[in-house]
Amino acid sequence: MNNSLWTVMSFTMRNKLRSKGFIIMTVVLALLLVVAGNLPYLIEKLSGGSGGATKVGYAEGQQTQVVEGLKSHYAKLPEPGVELVGIASEEQLKSALENGDIKGYLTFQEDAAAGFPKVTYNSKSAFEGGTSSSLTGALQQVKYDTVLDGAGLSDAQKAQLHAPVSFQTQKVSFTNEEGKTEEEQGIAIALTYVMIIMLFMAVMITGQLIATEITAEKSSRVMEIIVTSVSPLKQMWGKILGTFLVAMIQIVILVGALVANLSLPHNSDILKNFGFDLSTIDPLLLIFAIFFYLAGFFLYATLFAAIGSIVSRTEDLGQAVMPITMLTLVGFYIAIFGLNQPDSTLMVVCQYIPFFSPFIMFLRIGVAEPAWWEIAFSIGILIASILAIGWLSAKIYRVGVLMYGKRPSMKEIVKAMKAYKV
Amino acid sequence: MNPLKVDRIIKNYGDKRAVNGLSFEVAAGEIYGLLGANGAGKTTTMRMILGLILPDEGDIRYLGNSYSEQQLSMLGYLPEERGMYPNIKVSEQIMYLAQLRGMSRKDADKNLKLWLEKFQVPEYYNKKVEELSKGNQQKIQFIAAVIHKPKILILDEAFSGLDPVNVELLKTTVKELRDGGTSIVFSTHRMEHVEELCRNITIMHKSNPVLQGPIKDIKKKFPQERVIVTADGKIEGLDKIPGVRQVILHEHGGYELKVDSPAVGQSILKHALDQGPVNRFEVLEPTLNEIFIKTVGESHE
Numbered sequence: 001m002n003n004s005l006w007t008v009m010s011f012t013m014r015n016k017l018r019s020k021g022f023i024i025m026t027v028v029l030a031l032l033l034v035v036a037g038n039l040p041y042l043i044e045k046l047s048g049g050s051g052g053a054t055k056v057g058y059a060e061g062q063q064t065q066v067v068e069g070l071k072s073h074y075a076k077l078p079e080p081g082v083e084l085v086g087i088a089s090e091e092q093l094k095s096a097l098e099n100g101d102i103k104g105y106l107t108f109q110e111d112a113a114a115g116f117p118k119v120t121y122n123s124k125s126a127f128e129g130g131t132s133s134s135l136t137g138a139l140q141q142v143k144y145d146t147v148l149d150g151a152g153l154s155d156a157q158k159a160q161l162h163a164p165v166s167f168q169t170q171k172v173s174f175t176n177e178e179g180k181t182e183e184e185q186g187i188a189i190a191l192t193y194v195m196i197i198m199l200f201m202a203v204m205i206t207g208q209l210i211a212t213e214i215t216a217e218k219s220s221r222v223m224e225i226i227v228t229s230v231s232p233l234k235q236m237w238g239k240i241l242g243t244f245l246v247a248m249i250q251i252v253i254l255v256g257a258l259v260a261n262l263s264l265p266h267n268s269d270i271l272k273n274f275g276f277d278l279s280t281i282d283p284l285l286l287i288f289a290i291f292f293y294l295a296g297f298f299l300y301a302t303l304f305a306a307i308g309s310i311v312s313r314t315e316d317l318g319q320a321v322m323p324i325t326m327l328t329l330v331g332f333y334i335a336i337f338g339l340n341q342p343d344s345t346l347m348v349v350c351q352y353i354p355f356f357s358p359f360i361m362f363l364r365i366g367v368a369e370p371a372w373w374e375i376a377f378s379i380g381i382l383i384a385s386i387l388a389i390g391w392l393s394a395k396i397y398r399v400g401v402l403m404y405g406k407r408p409s410m411k412e413i414v415k416a417m418k419a420y421k422v
Numbered sequence: 423m424n425p426l427k428v429d430r431i432i433k434n435y436g437d438k439r440a441v442n443g444l445s446f447e448v449a450a451g452e453i454y455g456l457l458g459a460n461g462a463g464k465t466t467t468m469r470m471i472l473g474l475i476l477p478d479e480g481d482i483r484y485l486g487n488s489y490s491e492q493q494l495s496m497l498g499y500l501p502e503e504r505g506m507y508p509n510i511k512v513s514e515q516i517m518y519l520a521q522l523r524g525m526s527r528k529d530a531d532k533n534l535k536l537w538l539e540k541f542q543v544p545e546y547y548n549k550k551v552e553e554l555s556k557g558n559q560q561k562i563q564f565i566a567a568v569i570h571k572p573k574i575l576i577l578d579e580a581f582s583g584l585d586p587v588n589v590e591l592l593k594t595t596v597k598e599l600r601d602g603g604t605s606i607v608f609s610t611h612r613m614e615h616v617e618e619l620c621r622n623i624t625i626m627h628k629s630n631p632v633l634q635g636p637i638k639d640i641k642k643k644f645p646q647e648r649v650i651v652t653a654d655g656k657i658e659g660l661d662k663i664p665g666v667r668q669v670i671l672h673e674h675g676g677y678e679l680k681v682d683s684p685a686v687g688q689s690i691l692k693h694a695l696d697q698g699p700v701n702r703f704e705v706l707e708p709t710l711n712e713i714f715i716k717t718v719g720e721s722h723e
Contacts, residue, residue: 007521015510221505222515225566228472228499229522231491402474415436 004230008238009245012213016246026250030257037261054131055083056121057097057105059090063117066108069142070135081134097124104131116143185367187281189339192366195289196359198251199296200332206247206297207304207328208321210240214308214401215317223401232398236309240301288365291379296358299386300324306393309400310408327355335359342368351378354385423486424449425605426471426574431480433466440466442629443480446622448574448605453596455616455637456609458626459718464609465502467626468576471607472499484574495524498572502579502609504563508552515551516566523570530569537565541591557588564592568599575599575606581615593619613710623710627718637710644708644716646684652676652702657694666690676702 016022035042058067067084074080085102087093093105104123111118119139121132141162148158214236217223226235261267303324311320334356338347342364350356351364351374361378364370399416400408408416426448433441441463448454458464470477473489484493507515513534520530538544541561551559560583568575580596581589596619600606608620616623617637625633633640651657652675660677661669665686670678679690687705694700708716 003524004522007518011514011518011521014514217507220508221501221503222507224501224503224505225499225519226522227474228497229494229519402469418436 005234005238005241008230008235009242012239012242013246016243017249022246022250026253029250029254033254033258034261037258038264038267041266054081054104055085055102056131056135057085057087057093057102059093059105059107060086060088062090063108065146066117066119066139066142069145070138073138073141082131082138093122097122106135116146184282188285188366191281191285191289192363193339195293195362195366196332196335199293199358200328202247202251202293202297203300203328204325206243207300207324210243210301211304211308211311211317211321212314213239213243214305215311215314218309218311218401219313227401232401233394236302236305236394236397240298240305244297244301285366288362292358292362295379295382295386299354299358299382299389300328302386302390302393306396306400309397310403310413312403331356331359335363338363339367348374352381354382354389357382425485426607427483427486428467428471429481429483431467431470431477431482433463433470433475433477439629441470441477441626442631444624444626444631445480446624446631446634448607448622450573450603450605451600452621453600453606453608453619455620455623456607456626457611457613457616457623457714462626462718463629464626465578468499468578468607468609471574471576472497495570496573498567498570498575500564500567500575500577500580502582504560506551506559506563506566509550511547512549512551512554512562513547516562516569519566520569523572525570533569533571534565537569540595541565557584560584561588561592564595573604575604577606578609579611580608581610581612613714617710625714625717633713633717640713641707641710644713646687646705646707647681648706648708649679649681649687649690650676650702650704650706651679651690651694651700653694653698653700655698657697660690660693663689663693 070082071084074082074084085096087096087102087105090107093102093107096102097105104121107120107122108117109120119135121135123131144161145158148161153161217226230238304321307320307324308317311317331350334346334350338344338350338360341347347360347364347368351361351370353360357378361370361375361382365375395417396413399413403412403416424447428444428446430443430445431441432439432443444463444467446454456464456467466475469475471482473493476489482489484496487493513531516534517527517530520533521527525533535544535547538547543558543561546554546558546562551562554562564580567577577596581592584592593615596606596608600619608616610616620637622636623634623640624631651660657677660666660679663686665682666679667682668680670680672678681687681690684705687703691700691703694703
């Protein structure tokens, strides 16, 4: 009669997939992700790529040395962000700005102590981050050159001065042959982050959904008929698996939308520039991600099902699931905090606590280097507790679905279990 | 062999005994009445028959077999508190419930259409349950209980909350199912339905079966204590006849007398005939309602 498990599953899935709420939410989320996926490209398009350099005016004849320095600096750049435009007099600068001939203009003020004039960039909006930071950098360069010209340094020495310091961080690994590079580390952190958030959302949204559905079945009394046609255990697992598959379908759609957009040619180049390459993901890490995701999901889902089964009215559900919600929240926040300190004692302890370990253990595998026995021990505890909690939840479920009226206390549930002989 | 055989079942909830040594059998094509005041143990008994809870002692046999998951598909259940998925189409949920009972989707669909046709509401196929009136929801619920052609059907308060037309409709359907060979356990507080439908009954009181057997035999155990006599004119001195305890004058003529024994009826008839022609004379057997109140009410003292 494994048919009935399948029947419950497909019924749950059919109703979820058909519901308007689900369809709308998936479409909206997918659209958001498409926008987010194209965001780096869009930002670049909107800021830098809006057709040539920003025109910045200056009054001809003022501070010629500085202006010439700036000009030659920008001339050397392959993509100058700023184009300097000479305007006859200082008075005409303002009208040129008003007409839109220039985006802004520079004014100078002597500063004998600094040996370099004070420069003011005047523009229509004070929020011209890109242009002003470009100008600051250029002016700094010009000032360097001006000062260095007097010091009589050779061109080679100047080049040495200008060259940026080469600095890299590399994590030392004791288990692998070579440590992870910064790029791999970055990808690992990103993946950890994504997995933790996805697990958190899956537990919060899908878990709640499972609990709500079960309570709704109870409060509409349809439960009485269902439990007389199919064993409660099959019904519970059918519900959990059905909702899980729906959540998976949703994730596949969303991740698919994101990845499809990220791998579009215009996006993948930008991502490569950021040092973000999807192909550098460690396959072992992905396997761990999937394992801990599933483990975390089923651990919490059975608990939500059990809670849902003992509540008779949907109004009371929020209060009843509060402890589990808190557990998830705590696990989530410890994990977020732990991203920066993956080796703190708190993390090492929490990696063995079943309700937190899906978050914490995976995080430590991703960003720290836990010993293999730590991982094995943590996974062992996790699997054991999933089985134990699944078993206990099934028992609670068995009696919970038949108990109506006020929410039963722990004592009443135990009593009912004895009476029902489950 | 009877399809349903309940043998001395006992169920305790903690210290409280919910059902104490109840036995009965339901033959094929029989409606068995399970009566009792609220909290007498009827629901617990039905839940045990449905296999939701196991009896502490005793045994329930389905066509000779003990309870197992295979029996689930031959059981049908109409619970006292009606419930369906409010915002799912009638066809979807009936087919779901039928599939859970082991039917194929195709058969379920065919049967559902037949039933909707029978109840003259084929247009409900694509409607959501919340769009239907309460009485019509009940029809759908009834279909859900019988769509898989159960051999054993349990009806808990099947006709409550229905208008007389729909009660008649469902009653006819229940009789048809009975004639088709279904064993039906029927629980209700409406005694006139029991008298009309049931062959055998059990009256439960405070977990104990206090009165059991065929309705005819049960009625014989209770003395015939009521006499109705009607004449054109007044009948004087009825209250003077020995053995008459009470005389009630009915609004539209006629007297109802409470008597000590059925034999008193003869002297009442003689007395009435002496005063003129008698239109109606009847020694009434007790109604089930009276028996119920007497059985359950008296042991309350």
